[in-house]
Structure formats: structure tokens, C-alpha cells
Amino acid sequence: MSPNYVAKRLVMIVYTLFIVSLIVFAITQVLPADAAVMMLGENATQEALAALRENMGLNAPVWQQYASWLGHVLRGDLGTSLRTGQPVGPVMLEALGRSLLLAFLSIGLMLVLAIPLGIIAAVRRGKIADMIVSLISYAGVALPEFVTATVAVLVFADLMKWLPPTGYVPLTENFTSGIAHLVLPVCVISVILIAHVSRMVRSELVDVLHTDYIRAARLKGISRGTVLRRHALRNALLPTITIVALDVGYLLGGVIVVEEIFAIPGIGRQLIVAIQARDLPAIQAGVLIMAATYSIVNFIADILYAWLDKRIQYD
Amino acid sequence: MTTTPETPVLAIDNYSLDYDTASGVFHALRNIDLAVHRGEILGLVGESGSGKTSLAWSIMRYLPKNAREPGGRILLSGENLLEKTDAQIEAFRGRRISMVFQDPSTSLNPTLSLGTQLAEVLVRHRGLTRQQAWKEGEAMLDRVGLKTPAAMMNRMPHEASGGEKQRVVIASAFACNPECIIFDEPTTALDVITSCQILDLFVELQAETGVASLYISHDLALVSRTASRVAVIRRGEIVEQGAVRDIFARPQQDYTRELIAAVPDPAHRLVGDRVFETGKPLVRIENVSVHYGRRPFLAAITGRKAERVAGNNAISLSINPGEVLGVVGESGSGKSTLAKAMTGLNRFEGRIWFDGREIRNVGDMDNAYRKDVQIIFQHPDASLNPRQKISEILSRPLKLFGDASHLDQKVGDMLEQVRLPRTHAQRYPHQLSGGEKQRVAIARAFASKPKLVICDEITSALDVSVQASVVQLLLELQKTSGASYLFITHDLNLIRQIAHRIAVMYRGNLVEIAPAADIDSPDRAEYTRRLIEAVPRPAGQYL
Known part of the structure; x- marks a missing residue:
């Protein structure tokens, strides 16, 4: 991995975020919302509205508004919420923290389950175990999260009363309760990820097990298990890194539904609230933070990949 | 069974191999009889699909699930490999019988260093610790003629040339002083000069260790250079075997004669020596x-x-x-x-x-x-689109460069020109043999009457x-x-x-x-x- 590659990827992230900021700003421009009306309410006088617009720079040309917004963003000021009058940055970042907690727990659970499932399916290809794993995967891919979430709440919270149905308790406040509230959402998200990743691991491993170098290792007298561990898994799991990184995109977007169902005040839920309230600075901040998170995760994945597979020589 | 100097190291005795396929039983090998003695190199020559590689997998006991063995024995120093358990076979492989593969770039794991892949054989079969195996590995790389063994151990496969990689593969095959080594086209994937060096190395190590070698190749010229005896295999059967000298001097079978005749011989020119007008090149x-x-x-x-x-x-x-x-x-x-x-x-x-x-x-x-x-x-x-019929493939250049009338007639003529039946126009590429496909590609190139x-x-x-x-x-x-x-x-x-x-x-x-x-x-x-x-x-x- 050359410094070239890292530098190039970093510049690409900046570039991507710049494009995202342009798009976000453009979208908020065409949204049917007037920041002045939002702040002063429907009954404000024309004079008051005009004064506020002038004050907020809303009469300036669009590109000036964009430049001023971007300038503030670069200095760490993501704007002030029109709804609450509070700075949106800290609110969104706090929400992102909750979402990331949910995401990392889900990814963790997924990795613990999906990789062994994929391996079992690949090693016992065509046998019962493979078919069961395939069935679970297809079910996971086919069922939308709002179905699995609703069923999960119905069964484990309403019927069995094992777990709290919805809500969020910070882990620092009450650890046990916090975890209990996280179990169902984490499981619901993991089901889809497991389906995805176990199929990926299975097909990659099946391919790798048919390569010449696996055969060569077996013919050197190395046992099945050692060949699987030392020779096959590393190569088969490499593409999984990319898939997991792409799934973070899903987690950030698709998790909105799960956060809504389980009433978790994550970034997805904050964004929904912001959109409903036409809170332009909050929407801009939320989307920008999500895009940045996604870019950084994919950057890390690419670096990790290049580090694990020395053949990759990006220029 | 006691082994005497006369007992062959590797003896294949009336061995047959079938594959169950969707379209019935395929007889991959029929009544094979072969023997390789200590210090001997037996060349096994055949074209693709003749079963020579299947035989290698049979000996190594690395057969697919649909393989059936209707009869015969494979004896390694008198022990029948067909009767061994998986664990016993695993202990044999790499220690008593090993293999060198065709393409070192695919037979080495791309994400493990060369040293790791060499040392693991030593750890597995000679009970060395990792450090001992690594040291021993360096000595072996030195023995196979690599100039900087210590550095080579740490290299990844993509950091070594094809010849260097094949030397590492050969080092791991010789690592445990096996009784028998199977060489499966070990130079086919290499350059002319490199393969010559690898061949020299093979001959040298073979003479030094006296390992019984089964050398599989499609190249008669190559085999005649190293082997003392040759077996010619065709469609799963040994058609002829004997001393290299006899096979070349007095081939008994038509097929052997054809094979010998097909080997390109620079002394036998196929074009006349013409003098070209200078100054007006195409x-x-x-x-x-x-x-x-x-x-x-x-x-x-x-x-x-x-x-x-x-x-x-x-x-x-x-x-x-x-x-x-x-x-x-x-x-x-x-x-x-x-x-x-x-x-x-x-x-x-x-x-x-x-x-x-x-x-x-x-x-x-x-x-x-x-x-x-x-x-x-x-x-x-x-180069042939697998989803197009031969007629579609061949009519494209006609439509592009010529007139598109009487296409069927012209496509048929083109096929005849390259000695293929006209009816092949209705086939897809996968229904043709490799040689037939290349003829179609030739017909396509000539369709536009190129210069x-x-x-x-x-x-x-x-x-x-x-x-x-x-x-x-x-x-x-x-x-x-x-x-x-x-x-x-x-x-x-x-x-x-x-x-x-x-x-x-x-x-x-x-x-x-x-x-x-x-x-x-x-x-x-x-x-x-x-x-x-x-x-x-x-x-x-x-x-």
C-alpha cells in the first residue's frame, strides 16, 4: 500500500463530501420551506419576515448563501435548528453516537454469526446444513425490517414479556436496561446483515476451496482444518470487508426504519423529525454527517483490504 | 511387504477410474499398468483429456466425489494406497509422495509468504518447530538455486518471478525427501529460458536424491530430454510404453507415430525461402x-x-x-x-x-x-461469443465489410474453407472442440479478405x-x-x-x-x- 493510495483516497473523500454538500444545499433550496416563516410562525407580519430574511442573509445570491454555510461548516458550525433554536451539530453528533452504537453492536453480532454460518455452508456444500443456512439467508433478505421488527416486538415483548418493546436508555445511566432495550433492534438489523454476509462468505469460500493453491496445500499433507484456517479463510474473508463497509451505508439509511419502530433517538430518527419540521439546517447537518461517516468507514475498509492483501498495489 | 531394490517405488497395477456424470459413466482411465523405480524418471505423455492428470490425482488420492475405482491397485513401495485411510494418506502426502504443479502462480497461496508455505510442510511432516522449519527452508531455497534464500522466504508470491516461484514449489516437493514425486507439466507455464533452467534443476535434484519421478507432459520433445522411459496415454489407456530410445526409433502404434510427427521440427521447413522485393513492404x-x-x-x-x-x-x-x-x-x-x-x-x-x-x-x-x-x-x-451461433459469428464481418447477400451460402463456404462441415453453422462455440473453435476464429479473420x-x-x-x-x-x-x-x-x-x-x-x-x-x-x-x-x-x- 503506497502513500499515494492513502493520499488519493483522502482527497477523494474531501471531494465526495464537497459534492454531497452541494447536493444537500441544492435540495434544501428547492424544498417548499421558508426559514423565516419557520422561525416566526404563520402569523408574522411581512415586515418582520423581510427583516429576518435580510438578517439571515436569505436575500443574498444562492452561491453566497452556500459559501457562507460551507464556511461555517468548515469551522465546525453546522447551523442552528429552526425548530428548537439550538445548534444542530452537537444534537446530530449525539444522535450519531447512538446510531453507531446500534450499528457496531449489529455488525459485531453479525460477524460472530454470519462468518461461521457461511463457512459451514461452504464446507458442507449441498448438504442439509448448507440448505438450512441458505433458507435462513433468503428469509432474512426477503423480509423487510419493519416486518421482522414488528414480529419481534410482538413475540418477545408483548407475548413473552422478556424484553422492553421500545425506547432507549443510555448505557451510562442504566447498563442492564440499556442493553435490554438494544437487544431487539440489534437482532432485527443483524438478521438482514447475516443473510447478506453469510451468502457472501459461502460463495467466496466455495471459490477459494476450488483453487489450485488449496489443492496444492492439501497435497502437501496439510490437514483439512489447517488448510481451511491458514489458506482458505483469509482469502475468502477479504471481500467480506468490502461488503461490511457497504452495509454500513445500509445501516445508516435503513436503520431509520428500525430506529423509528423502536423509538431510538438515533441520527435516522433525528433526520425524520428534521424533515417533518422542514428544519433545513438540521437536514443539511444530518445528511452531511451521514455521508462523512459512510466515506470514512469505506476509507478504513479499503486501507484494511490493501493491508491484508499485499497484492493490491494502488497507485 | 518387504521392499527389495527390484520393487518399484510406484507401481500402478491394472488400475481403472470412472467418473459418474449426468450423461452416464465416463471411463477416465482403463487398466493402467505403470511402474517407476528408484532413481528413474518415467515420462507420461498425452494430449489434453487423455487422463494423464486424472492418474496423478488417483495416485495422490485426491479424487472428486463422483470418481469410482472399479479395479486395480496403486502401490507405493508395496503399500496399496487404495486401502489407506484418509489420515494415513494425509501423512503420506508431502512426506513420502509429493507433487509439483503446472503453474506456480496459481499453486501458491497469494496471501502467504513463500517461506510460510515452504515451512509448513516441514512443520507438518518432520516435526520441526516454526523457527527450525524456517531455517531449514532457507537451506532448501539455497539448494534449489535461489540466490537470496533468506529474503526469498519473506517474499510474497507476487514479488517473485515465475521461475523463482516454481523453485519454491520444487523445494517443498523435495523438502521431506519423498520416495516419489509427480511432476505435472512443471514448465508449461514458464518462459523458454526459465523452463530450461527449471528442467536442469529437476534433473540435478533427481540424480542427487534418486527420487522416483513420474513426469507428466504433453510435450514429447521435453519428455525425451529428461525421461529414461516413456508411456504414451490416449483416452485413458496406455497405448505404448518403453525406453525413450525405442519409442522414438521404433514407435509401435500409429498414435505414437502421429504424436512424434506433430512435434514441430525446425529442420523441416513448411514454407519456401522467398526473397522479397525490398522497398515495397505492406x-x-x-x-x-x-x-x-x-x-x-x-x-x-x-x-x-x-x-x-x-x-x-x-x-x-x-x-x-x-x-x-x-x-x-x-x-x-x-x-x-x-x-x-x-x-x-x-x-x-x-x-x-x-x-x-x-x-x-x-x-x-x-x-x-x-x-x-x-x-x-x-x-x-x-474470443468467440458463447451466446452466438457460429453462423452469427461468421456473418458479422461479412455484413461489416462485404455485401450481406446470400449469407448462409457464404458462411457455409467459409466453414468449408477451414475444413469444417457446413452444418457447424448452427452450433454454438461450446459444442466445438478447441481446434474447431480456433478454425472458426481463423475463418472469421479471413472473412474480410485481409492483407x-x-x-x-x-x-x-x-x-x-x-x-x-x-x-x-x-x-x-x-x-x-x-x-x-x-x-x-x-x-x-x-x-x-x-x-x-x-x-x-x-x-x-x-x-x-x-x-x-x-x-x-x-x-x-x-x-x-x-x-x-x-x-x-x-x-x-x-x-
Whole structure:
């Protein structure tokens, strides 16, 4: 991995975020919302509205508004919420923290389950175990999260009363309760990820097990298990890194539904609230933070990949 | 069973192997009888699909699930391998019997260092610790002639050349002093000069250790150079076996005779030596260079100069009308790069004059140029669209460059021209054999009545006997059409048979161009002499 590659990827992230900021700003421009009306309410006088617009720079040309917004963003000021009058940055970042907690727990659970499932399916290809794993995967891919979430709440919270149905308790406040509230959402998200990743691991491993170098290792007298561990898994799991990184995109977007169902005040839920309230600075901040998170995760994945597979020589 | 010096190390006794397939039982091997003694090299020669590799898997006990063994025994120093448990076989492999594979770039794990892959055999079978195995590994790399063993241990496969990698594979095969080693085409994937060195290494280690060797190859010339005895296998049966001398001097079977005859022999020229009018070449290439790769990103923003990879370095040559110009060189020497530049598949710098016209860049290669310059690729599987019938494949150039009337008639004529039945028009490529597919590719190239046909390693993927017939076809087509050929190959024996002149390339440079009849003269460039020296001489000349 050359410094070239890292530098190039970093510049690409900046570039991507710049494009995202342009798009976000453009979208908020065409949204049917007037920041002045939002702040002063429907009954404000024309004079008051005009004064506020002038004050907020809303009469300036669009590109000036964009430049001023971007300038503030670069200095760490993501704007002030029109709804609450509070700075949106800290609110969104706090929400992102909750979402990331949910995401990392889900990814963790997924990795613990999906990789062994994929391996079992690949090693016992065509046998019962493979078919069961395939069935679970297809079910996971086919069922939308709002179905699995609703069923999960119905069964484990309403019927069995094992777990709290919805809500969020910070882990620092009450650890046990916090975890209990996280179990169902984490499981619901993991089901889809497991389906995805176990199929990926299975097909990659099946391919790798048919390569010449696996055969060569077996013919050197190395046992099945050692060949699987030392020779096959590393190569088969490499593409999984990319898939997991792409799934973070899903987690950030698709998790909105799960956060809504389980009433978790994550970034997805904050964004929904912001959109409903036409809170332009909050929407801009939320989307920008999500895009940045996604870019950084994919950057890390690419670096990790290049580090694990020395053949990759990006220029 | 006690072993005496007379007991063969490896004995295959009336062994048969079947595969259950969807379309019934396929008899891969029938009643095989072979024996390899200590210190002996037995050559097993056959074309693709003859079952020679199946036999290797049988011996190594590495058979697919649909394999059935209706009868016979495989004895390693008297012990029947068919009766061993999986665990016993696992302990045998790599310790008492090992294998060297065809392509070192696929038989080594790309994500593990060479040292790890060598040391693991020693840890597994000789009970060494990792540190001991690593030290021992270094000694072994030294023994197989690698100059910097310690550094090589730490390298990843992609950081070593093909020859270096094959030396590592050979080192792991010899690592536990096995009784028997199977060599499965160990030099096929390597360059001429490298494979010559690997062969020397093999002969040397074999003599030193006295290991019983089964040397599998499709190349009779190669086998005759190393083996003391040869077995010829065809369609799963041994048709003939005996001492190399006898097989070549007095082949008993027609098939063996065919195989011997099909091996290209430079002494047996297939084209007349013609003198071409100088000054009126069909193609003249002047200082054509091709560069690969873009400027690295950091270099671009910091303004640093970056080195580009040169595929071709200022190549100048010309081809006369009706001439066969051979281009030889090892892989990576720029042969195919030149072909791609001439067909507009690569950007190039420099000038190409074609039939009096100047071609400065890809944009100048218009329809007329493309009609006149056709290319045939190495792998017909990759160059024929698998979803198109042969009729569709062949009518495309007709529609593009000629008139599109009576297509069926013309496609049929084209097939006949390349000695294929007219009915093949209704088939798909996968329903044809490798040789037939390459004939279709040839017919397609000739459809536009080109003046220059570029043949890029077109016989490399074919068996010797098929290669001989394809080459014959090409020469006949040349007689009737008068087209010139740029014939790219790594097979020096073949090109010496069919080319008028031979261009030798090395690392993107044109070393020299010489008349084919003069290529082995001592006045040739040093690299050319080395190349000629490394080529296995045709069958029988070692005797």
C-alpha cells in the first residue's frame, strides 16, 4: 500500500463530501420551506419576515448563501435548528453516537454469526446444513425490517414479556436496561446483515476451496482444518470487508426504519423529525454527517483490504 | 511387504477410474499398468483429456466425489494406497509422495509468504518447530538455486518471478525427501529460458536424491530430454510404453507415430525461402512505442516525474506482402503489445505505414484499415461469443465489410474453407472442440479478405497434433489469399518451420530480425542464442 493510495483516497473523500454538500444545499433550496416563516410562525407580519430574511442573509445570491454555510461548516458550525433554536451539530453528533452504537453492536453480532454460518455452508456444500443456512439467508433478505421488527416486538415483548418493546436508555445511566432495550433492534438489523454476509462468505469460500493453491496445500499433507484456517479463510474473508463497509451505508439509511419502530433517538430518527419540521439546517447537518461517516468507514475498509492483501498495489 | 531394490517405488497395477456424470459413466482411465523405480524418471505423455492428470490425482488420492475405482491397485513401495485411510494418506502426502504443479502462480497461496508455505510442510511432516522449519527452508531455497534464500522466504508470491516461484514449489516437493514425486507439466507455464533452467534443476535434484519421478507432459520433445522411459496415454489407456530410445526409433502404434510427427521440427521447413522485393513492404512500423499505466496521483499533484511502464520501446520493422514474419520472445517481452498497437487496441507513439497509407494514431484506423488488418487471438473460448451461433459469428464481418447477400451460402463456404462441415453453422462455440473453435476464429479473420493477419499465440492452447493441422491450414490459406502474417508465438521450433523472417523481442525491445534459416547462426545476438539454446530440441534428437 503506497502513500499515494492513502493520499488519493483522502482527497477523494474531501471531494465526495464537497459534492454531497452541494447536493444537500441544492435540495434544501428547492424544498417548499421558508426559514423565516419557520422561525416566526404563520402569523408574522411581512415586515418582520423581510427583516429576518435580510438578517439571515436569505436575500443574498444562492452561491453566497452556500459559501457562507460551507464556511461555517468548515469551522465546525453546522447551523442552528429552526425548530428548537439550538445548534444542530452537537444534537446530530449525539444522535450519531447512538446510531453507531446500534450499528457496531449489529455488525459485531453479525460477524460472530454470519462468518461461521457461511463457512459451514461452504464446507458442507449441498448438504442439509448448507440448505438450512441458505433458507435462513433468503428469509432474512426477503423480509423487510419493519416486518421482522414488528414480529419481534410482538413475540418477545408483548407475548413473552422478556424484553422492553421500545425506547432507549443510555448505557451510562442504566447498563442492564440499556442493553435490554438494544437487544431487539440489534437482532432485527443483524438478521438482514447475516443473510447478506453469510451468502457472501459461502460463495467466496466455495471459490477459494476450488483453487489450485488449496489443492496444492492439501497435497502437501496439510490437514483439512489447517488448510481451511491458514489458506482458505483469509482469502475468502477479504471481500467480506468490502461488503461490511457497504452495509454500513445500509445501516445508516435503513436503520431509520428500525430506529423509528423502536423509538431510538438515533441520527435516522433525528433526520425524520428534521424533515417533518422542514428544519433545513438540521437536514443539511444530518445528511452531511451521514455521508462523512459512510466515506470514512469505506476509507478504513479499503486501507484494511490493501493491508491484508499485499497484492493490491494502488497507485 | 518387504521392499527389495527390484520393487518399484510406484507401481500402478491394472488400475481403472470412472467418473459418474449426468450423461452416464465416463471411463477416465482403463487398466493402467505403470511402474517407476528408484532413481528413474518415467515420462507420461498425452494430449489434453487423455487422463494423464486424472492418474496423478488417483495416485495422490485426491479424487472428486463422483470418481469410482472399479479395479486395480496403486502401490507405493508395496503399500496399496487404495486401502489407506484418509489420515494415513494425509501423512503420506508431502512426506513420502509429493507433487509439483503446472503453474506456480496459481499453486501458491497469494496471501502467504513463500517461506510460510515452504515451512509448513516441514512443520507438518518432520516435526520441526516454526523457527527450525524456517531455517531449514532457507537451506532448501539455497539448494534449489535461489540466490537470496533468506529474503526469498519473506517474499510474497507476487514479488517473485515465475521461475523463482516454481523453485519454491520444487523445494517443498523435495523438502521431506519423498520416495516419489509427480511432476505435472512443471514448465508449461514458464518462459523458454526459465523452463530450461527449471528442467536442469529437476534433473540435478533427481540424480542427487534418486527420487522416483513420474513426469507428466504433453510435450514429447521435453519428455525425451529428461525421461529414461516413456508411456504414451490416449483416452485413458496406455497405448505404448518403453525406453525413450525405442519409442522414438521404433514407435509401435500409429498414435505414437502421429504424436512424434506433430512435434514441430525446425529442420523441416513448411514454407519456401522467398526473397522479397525490398522497398515495397505492406506494413512499415517506425519507432512504435507503447506505454502502460497512468501517472500516480501523488506524482501528479506534486509535479514529480513518474516512470511509465514501457510495453514497446521504439520498435521498427516491416512486413512484405505474402510474408510470414514470426515474432518470438518470452511472456512480457511486448509481443502482444505490438499486436494490440497494430490493431488499435493500444495507444501508441510512432508511425505505422500500411499499404502506402500513414497511420499516426488509433483514429486513423478506419474501416478500410480494419478490413485489411485482422487478428486471431490465443483463446478461442474468450474470443468467440458463447451466446452466438457460429453462423452469427461468421456473418458479422461479412455484413461489416462485404455485401450481406446470400449469407448462409457464404458462411457455409467459409466453414468449408477451414475444413469444417457446413452444418457447424448452427452450433454454438461450446459444442466445438478447441481446434474447431480456433478454425472458426481463423475463418472469421479471413472473412474480410485481409492483407495482414496477426496471429497472437493462436496454437498455444492447442494440443500438438491439433496445432500441426491448424498450422497447415494457415499456410494453405496464405497460399490462396496471399495475405501476410505476423505470427506471434513463444514456440521457436514452430516458428522456425513456418516463418520467412523472425523478430526476437526482449523486455519491450526488438533484439533483431533475422531470416528464419539463419536464426541459429552463431552471429546472432546474445539473447537470440540463449533462446535457441534453451529450446528443447525436437523429439529424438537427444539420442
